[in-house]
Amino acid sequence: MSAPTPRVVCVSGGTSGIGAALVGRFLELGARVYTFGRDPARLARLRAAYPEAVVGERLLALTGDATDAAFRSRLVEEIRTRDGRLDVLINNAGVILDVGTLEAELEQWRATLEVNLVAPFALTQCAAPLLEHSAAPVVINLSSACAGHPFASCTSTSYSVSKAGLDMLTQRLALALGERGIRVNGVAPGVVDSEMWGEARALMAETVARRHVLGGEVVRPEDVADAVEFLASARARLITGATLKVDAGYTLG
Numbered sequence: 001m002s003a004p005t006p007r008v009v010c011v012s013g014g015t016s017g018i019g020a021a022l023v024g025r026f027l028e029l030g031a032r033v034y035t036f037g038r039d040p041a042r043l044a045r046l047r048a049a050y051p052e053a054v055v056g057e058r059l060l061a062l063t064g065d066a067t068d069a070a071f072r073s074r075l076v077e078e079i080r081t082r083d084g085r086l087d088v089l090i091n092n093a094g095v096i097l098d099v100g101t102l103e104a105e106l107e108q109w110r111a112t113l114e115v116n117l118v119a120p121f122a123l124t125q126c127a128a129p130l131l132e133h134s135a136a137p138v139v140i141n142l143s144s145a146c147a148g149h150p151f152a153s154c155t156s157t158s159y160s161v162s163k164a165g166l167d168m169l170t171q172r173l174a175l176a177l178g179e180r181g182i183r184v185n186g187v188a189p190g191v192v193d194s195e196m197w198g199e200a201r202a203l204m205a206e207t208v209a210r211r212h213v214l215g216g217e218v219v220r221p222e223d224v225a226d227a228v229e230f231l232a233s234a235r236a237r238l239i240t241g242a243t244l245k246v247d248a249g250y251t252l253g
C-alpha cells in the first residue's frame, strides 16, 4: 500500500540554501509547508518567491528561532490548529562557526550544539504527538559529511561534533519513535553550494568539486532535496535510522 503524498511539512531554517530548496520542492509536490528563520529579510525574500502559496496559506513562513522553546510550542500549536497532524518534519536549520579547535569560545560551542543538536531533538519531541496523527510520518535530520570525517579543512570542531551527535540522535529517535510508526532518517551532504559558506562560497564549492569521485560537479541544494524527497516518500517506507550521503563521492577519497 502506498502512503499518500506528504501534505503537511515543516522545514526548520527554510529561508536559505538547502532549506529554501526543500520549501520549494514540497510546495511543488502540493504540500502545505511551515517554515521559520530568524532573519526578517530572508523571510521576506522567501515569501516574495512564492506569492500565491503565501496568499493561499500553503506557505507559512514564520519568524522564529529553533532554540526558543516557547517558539517551538507556538509553531506546533499553529500546525495542530490548522492541520491537526504533521507528515514530515525536516530539522534543517544549522550554523557553523569557523574557528580553530582550541580557539573556540565555550559560548560558541554551546550555541552550535543548541542549534544543530539540541533543537532538532526538542522540536521532534514537541512535534511527535502531531506526527502520530499522520498516516506515514517521517523526521529527516540534516547531517553533514563532517559527522564521520575529521577533515583538516573543516576547522569547526563544534560543528563536526554536533553533526556526529545528530547521526546518533537519528538512530536513537528511530528506535524510540518506530513503535509509533514514525520513521527517522538523515541526509549527510558534502559541501553544498549555499550561503552557509559566506564569502568563501564559490571557492569552497569549486575546490571541493575537484575532489569529487563523480566528475567535478558541485552539489546543489536541489540534489539534497532529491534525497530528502525520497526519504519522505512511500518508496522509503521501510527505511529508518539511516543517514544517506549526498556528496558525489567526496568522503570516499
Ligand SMILES: NC(=O)c1ccc[n+]([C@@H]2O[C@H](COP(=O)([O-])OP(=O)(O)OC[C@H]3O[C@@H](n4cnc5c(N)ncnc54)[C@H](OP(=O)(O)O)[C@@H]3O)[C@@H](O)[C@H]2O)c1
Residues within 6 Å of the ligand: 012, 013, 014, 015, 016, 017, 018, 019, 036, 037, 038, 039, 040, 042, 064, 065, 066, 067, 091, 092, 093, 094, 095, 115, 142, 143, 144, 145, 188, 189, 190, 191, 192, 193, 194, 195, 196, 197
Ligand atoms: N552548505 C553545506 O555545505 C552543508 C553541508 C552539509 C550539511 N549542511 C547542513 O544543511 C543545513 C542547511 O545548510 P545551508 O547550507 O542551507 O545553510 P544556510 O544557507 O546558512 O541556511 C541555514 C538556514 O538555517 C536558518 N537558521 C540558522 N540558525 C537558526 C535558528 N537558530 N533558528 C531558526 N533558523 C535558523 C537560517 O536562517 P536565519 O539565519 O535567518 O535564522 C537559514 O534559513 C544545515 O543543517 C547545515 O549544517 C550544509
